[in-house]
Amino acid sequence: MQKFGWVKLLLYLILIGYAIATFIPFAWALSASFKTLPEISSGNINFIPKDFTLENYKNIFTQEPLFGRWLFNSVFVAVCVTALNLLFNSMAGYALARIRFPGNQLFFFVILAVLMIPGQITLIPSYLILKNLGWLNSYQGLIVPTAVNATFIFMMRQFFVNFPKELEEAAAMDGLNRWETFVQIVLPLAKPALAAQAIFIFMGAWNNFLTPLLILSDKEMFTLPLGLNTFKGEYISYWNYIMAASMVLTLPALAIYAFFNRYFIQSVTFTGGK
């Protein structure tokens, strides 16, 4: 029994140590965002700012007038991408799981194949296609190519395959067609799967760096991660500004995480090899 207590203590120490290691970078960034530049440059290790200030947050919005625009761009793109994915992925997943139409198997195979192929292959051709469409530096250029996602179509298919058939059969008896059944019966019952999907898609769109970097050259169209990188280039040693801007980019994602925390864990299980 004595030995058991020691083991447990050790386990707690490991967990607490790792939790501290995880938390410190965030705490340090947050504290820097409230410090003045002289305090930042002094190199002292103090997590509580000596001269607490909100100037950094005010300054990033005034000195970089586009910051608000970047924030809007990010929100707009992430929300559109999420909404489109939820609808389109569910539709495709439902069709693959439930509707017998010619080519059903072929489409499923194509989706599986797309899952295996690394995204880098499509970078350059997609860029050229967007260029041809005149969609560089545009919202649709950011939104449309990511409006469906093979991983989540696959996930939704698995979800609908295990979905009780009786409900849909009852709906059919009531004279609902496929679309009505889908919108009125199936989608409302798929909420947990949709929530899981929403979180991952939103986070992915919100945090995406590579695609905006390629297709956006007009500063007005930048999303926050890209803006943040430019910002860093311009205010190279103003770490108090950079950290304040980083916090602005982090908070919405954190809020969503806090809100959907339960679904988030579930969704990892969902996608995780099942």
Place this chain on the structure above:
Amino acid sequence: MRRVWQRGRFGEGLAGFSFMAPTMIVMGVFTVLPIAYAIFLSFHKVRILGEFDLRFIGGRNFWRMLADERVWIALQNTFEYVVIVVPTQTILALGLALILNSSIRGKHWFRIIFFLPTVTASAVLTLIFMWIYNSNGLLNNILAGFGLPTYNWIGDPSVALKSIMIMNIWSTAPLYMIVYLAALQDIPKSLYEAAKIDGASALDQFFNITLPFLKPVTFFIVVIGIIGTFQLFDQSYIFSAGSGGPNNSTLTVVLLIYQYAFKSLDMGYAAALALMLAAVIMLVTVIQRTIFKEEKLH
């Protein structure tokens, strides 16, 4: 009932296609077509400044890679990165999951904290770490406080890639921890009880019950881990302001593709490089699959 459902094959087929239409269009234009286009481009010299111009040059883009020193540097950096990061993050994730799965209090809170990096943008994480890695920054201050050697984490070519490794292991391990945790909870408790009755020690139980049960999940985690690490880009790009420096030490394959395609505007060659990367990733995945399968037979 059947009559109600099958308002004729035609209606059913039409419904199917209408449900699939958005996916077919978007994937067709932005995934399937680009894959074919990438293969096509890789056999051409592409000019996009001024008039768009294509010239067929056969396999020359592929031969060129062999003599391109930066390709080898990028491959070496990327391999080094994969070989160190994937095992470390997998073992760390398993360790943390095992601890969290034992009778520990406050699991919920640990999980919330551990997960912070997963929900934070890579751009933000990279900037936070660049600040911590600063020569006069937090990490060096802490190291010096303990009397340990300090490093030039970002500017020293022999350290820069390792700085990115540390950051990424730190930020991705918790995601895989959650996956492991879910898998651990699926192992039937009765197995452990039976083993206990047979007098198996905790260690025996771990090797004979827990590990075999975790094999499929581990396969999944390693595959996703390999694919993810081979595609390292954001962190290298932000760390080196797009150059892959210092002295090419953070140059990854994807960063190289980016540089050739969008800085040198040599898109045919860049497309060939992307195909090469895809081939490497798929090859590694296939090799790994056979290894995992063979072990299963024993």
